[in-house]
Amino acid sequence: MKKLFVAALMLMTVLSTLGAQAQTKSKLEQDLEDFRAWMNKRVSQGDSITRAEWPVIKQEFRTRTQSLDRNSSQMSEASKQEYGELKTRYNEWEAEKEESYGDPLNRETAAAWERRLAGTNKIGQLKASQLRGAFVRFMENVRAQRTDWSLRDWDYAEHVYLLLSDRKQQVISQMSNSDKMKVAALQLEFNTLRKSRDAKDRYNQMREQR
The missing domain is CATH 1.20.1270 (Substrate Binding Domain Of Dnak; Chain:A; Domain 2)
Incomplete structure (x- = not known):
């Protein structure tokens, strides 16, 4: 046994x-x-x-x-x-x-851009109810300032955009449908502006290489 x-x-x-x-x-x-x-x-x-x-x-x-x-x-x-x-x-x-x-983004400069475009260095702590206002402020600043931006400036602007987008994904289940739609429209606008600038710079580079 x-x-x-x-x-x-x-x-x-x-x-x-x-x-x-x-x-x-x-x-x-x-x-x-x-x-x-x-x-x-x-x-x-x-x-x-x-x-x-x-x-x-x-x-x-x-x-x-x-x-x-x-x-x-x-x-x-x-x-x-x-x-x-x-x-x-x-x-x-x-x-x-x-x-x-090339060189990575400078941490202090990135923090300054966060304050400049989003009005805060604590994007990761924004509440769901605050995301719409933060995105609206961000895009208002982008529209107003972008004409003078260099490619490096766009990199810092996108850094802020990515922080806001990451926070949105973290709290999206708590956002109203209206806020989700508004933020999605603003995200689309930013990406369109960024890609338009990238396309313009690639075209200029091709002309310089001819």
Whole structure:
């Protein structure tokens, strides 16, 4: 009887281990699939990625690869090869973007732009009921000041825009439908203005290179 109990216990342990390994493998496969999709999406964005967005993208890469790096020994050989190729592709892409974007934003200057455009350095603490007013103020300032902005100024303006947009996503479930629609319209306006400026600068660069 005792031998049967020990055998049953050993069988349960083996099955539990196999089950855990299967779950880990399945999670790794899903993480690799998600990483592949993320890479394809980001690379396909091309020149539409701005300097202000770049630090966020680099952090996304680190977050997505942490688990994969830690458990890469449990991948199949085919998955290991694919993962290595994806990371090499990313590193080449990052080197290209770093060369294009140059110096990162200055923290003190960024804080000054937050006050200048949004009226606060505590965007991350804005309540849902305050988001509409913050976006309205931001876009009023953008409209009034943008004609004198350099490309670097646009980077700081977009930094403020991204902070406001991140806060919106955090509290969107608490916002009224009216506020959601108004903020979405203002977001669309900002992105249109930014892309228009980017297109103008790329055109000027092409003319200078002829």
